Amino acid sequence: MKIDLIKLKFNDTYSYKYKPFTYCCDKVQNDKAIVFTGEDINDIGGEHEDDGNFIPQFCTSHTEVIKSYEDEWEQTDNYPIQFCPHCGEKIEILVVDEIDVSDKYNELSKQRENLWKRCQRTDSKKKEAELREQVRRLDNQINSFYWLDEWKGEY
Numbered sequence: 001m002k003i004d005l006i007k008l009k010f011n012d013t014y015s016y017k018y019k020p021f022t023y024c025c026d027k028v029q030n031d032k033a034i035v036f037t038g039e040d041i042n043d044i045g046g047e048h049e050d051d052g053n054f055i056p057q058f059c060t061s062h063t064e065v066i067k068s069y070e071d072e073w074e075q076t077d078n079y080p081i082q083f084c085p086h087c088g089e090k091i092e093i094l095v096v097d098e099i100d101v102s103d104k105y106n107e108l109s110k111q112r113e114n115l116w117k118r119c120q121r122t123d124s125k126k127k128e129a130e131l132r133e134q135v136r137r138l139d140n141q142i143n144s145f146y147w148l149d150e151w152k153g154e155y
């Protein structure tokens with residue numbers, strides 16, 4: 001299976017979106033232990049340095065409950081895989097495009113800042129609730145820049 005990635009650059013950082021793709025088989029699509037992620041990738045045999053060339057991978061994901069004294073927490077380790085564990089097809093992940101979305105990102109951040117100011121200044125409870133809702137929606141939009149999800153073509 002082949003996955004095309006779009007690299008988004010904004011605000012001195014970057015993230016990835018993927019173009020719509022078809023899974024090589026249903027089994028891998030329904031396998032809850034297989035994740036497509038750019039997070040928590042276990043570094044096998046080398047230092048993991050974030051040099052800007054790090055791209056999301058298909059991984060097998062293991063979640064373990066770790067107990068230590070009184071504490072207990074869940075730890076997830078993701079191990080990158082190059083081949084589908086179900087049908088054996090090679091998994092190819094390619095960055096096909098790089099888009100600078102800084103302008104859009106900064107514009108949204110500014111809008112949020114202004115709305116938040118208005119929200120704090122208003123005396124009307126109704127107006128405040130409305131503004132809060134708008135800020136919440138903007139937050140969502142801003143956060144979505146970081147999500148590894150399907151590329152819709154533009155921001």
Ligand SMILES: [Zn+2]
Pocket residue numbers: 023024025028084085086087088089
């Ligand atoms: Zn497969």
